Amino acid sequence: MLEQELIPEGVKRCSPGKFAAWIGILLLFVLWGLCAAFLIYGFGLGVTNLNNYFAFGLWIAVDLIVIALGAGAFFSGFLKYILGIDELKNIINLAVVVGFVCYTGALMLLAFEIGQPLRGWFGYWHANVHSMLTEVIFCITCYLIVLCIEFVPIILENRQIHKKPLFRNLAHNFHITMPLFAAVGTFLSFFHQGSLGGMFGVLFGRPFALREGFFIWPWTFFLFILSAIASGPVFIMLISAIMEKTSGRKLVPFSTKKLLGKISGLLLCIYLFFRILDVWSWASGVLPRTGFTFDEMFNQFYGQWLLWLELGVGGLLPAIILMTPSLRARSWLLYTAAALACLGVVVNRYVFAVQTLAVPVMPFDQWFAYLPSWTEWGTTFMMVGYSALVVSLAYRYLPLFPRERELNA
């Protein structure tokens, strides 16, 4: 069978040689990560720049980031299948694929991050119901199963696989049950996105992260959900735009992108309202109560500029662009706003994972700074390479975009 026969009917893809070269580049990233993985598993986590003060570093930050950005998968599913916004059918397949790589990628990094990866299953066996992390372990793995179930019918849509009656019928049945899985995915995602935030808000020994809250849920629980659903849709839109630029083909109607931008803009406004309230209540409530001032939470390396970058450049600015119809109608502004909204969530997750640990809590202790080692970068880029690989393969061999033919006619 020719490779050409695997490509969806009626669409154009680059030559096999060009595609192989692209895959080769991605495999170089994977190779870099494998070298780092060899050292990490061979010698221990001492080959990273993590230490007794920075127990969390790049990996946890990236895990939080990709899970937040991967929220586009569950949220688009929720909007399409539960709220019935049909326009999103143009991007829902990509949302599932991106969600899948984000979550599998996050689990891949966790396999490096935990000191005893072979004991990972203890999370189920010896589950501590008081720990937010337990909830994260359960929900993320359950949601990954949902993502797999959502990914299967897309794979079954492949031109050759779809010819087989069994697989065709299977795909059809999967599609029928999809609203159910969208609902399950939404339920699970709300909880683990929240618990990832709760993980930090409950740290009553770390005033930088500590938050007041509602019952057992600190405010970070709700803020992480809101920021994830605000940035997730535009991240998917951004990925589709990058795919359009690199392939030179129109894949998603601009109206769908604008709609995603509008949805994200609205959610970003809601999120920012609560996030600014959160910063104010933290600075005026939690910090003085624990004996700290706002200024003491920052130093030259972990400066206040990170907070302003998150709230201003990565918050207010994209919110204004996305909420102004004339601005989001310009593609370059829409994409810029999307990238800035993603930047906002990146900075937010980074400071919660790393700056939380950098702030000295004992008065006689000192600030330390953390920069990731090449082994941490290598494994992280391996995850990025793997993600690009899966998306590239899906784009080439699966009918991800239902309007592609029409848009390029």
Added chain:
Amino acid sequence: MAETMQIREEFEIKWGMVIDVDKCTGCGACQVACQAENNIPPSTQSFNRLESVHWLYVYKLDNGLPYPDNDIAYLPRPCMQCGNPPCVTVCPVIATTKEEEGGIVSQIYPRCIGCRYCMAACPYHSRVFNWFDPQWPRGMDKTLTPYTSVRPRGVVEKCTFCHHRFQLAKRRARAEGRDPHHLREEEYIPACAEVCPTGAIVFGDLKNPRHRVHQLAQSEHAFRLLERLGTDPQVYYLSRRSWVRRQGDNHVQKDQQRGE
């Protein structure tokens, strides 16, 4: 605050420590004794608290004033065995507990998955991670004691108030027909307290009026580290110097007098 995420349990015995900072010379004997007693592998990085495995670390405090008013103090920091431990609730696999063992916060090495969430939760940096495999140079393995298990790489460990000594003391009391839950003061002492040349570290049951720590903890010069966070440590410090007491916690402008 998310109060329900915290654990507050009272136990019949509450092992505690009172460390007189004014008596501590910073000699480091407690650190060495702790290393030897608990099979902590030797390291060229022993004084690097970011990289090394250590259960007890001696911090140097400075009053920040220029000569001739400059003053320093040394503050040994074991695990605080918090009454409300921030580390216990967060562990996803119940690898660390606070139970009927005199309120000592345990660490179950074979169950720890090495996620280090407990390290992130502890404001005292009492928890350390095994970044590499533990190694003893040839011959030094003879110094290993049979009482404390060695830990593999990839797990978190911490001070246990030499819990094995508690077990031995209870066994001895049982053998002698005495109540193992009412030990005499000198029967169970961690290695650091035993070895301290100036007697700066006093150990005992904080709830037992016959133990010295019971009175010392109530001294007007006593303070605990980061009390405002609500961790309720079982380790107390003593100092007659107000600037030392003040460095036991963080204070904002309006509570200038706190700790003095």
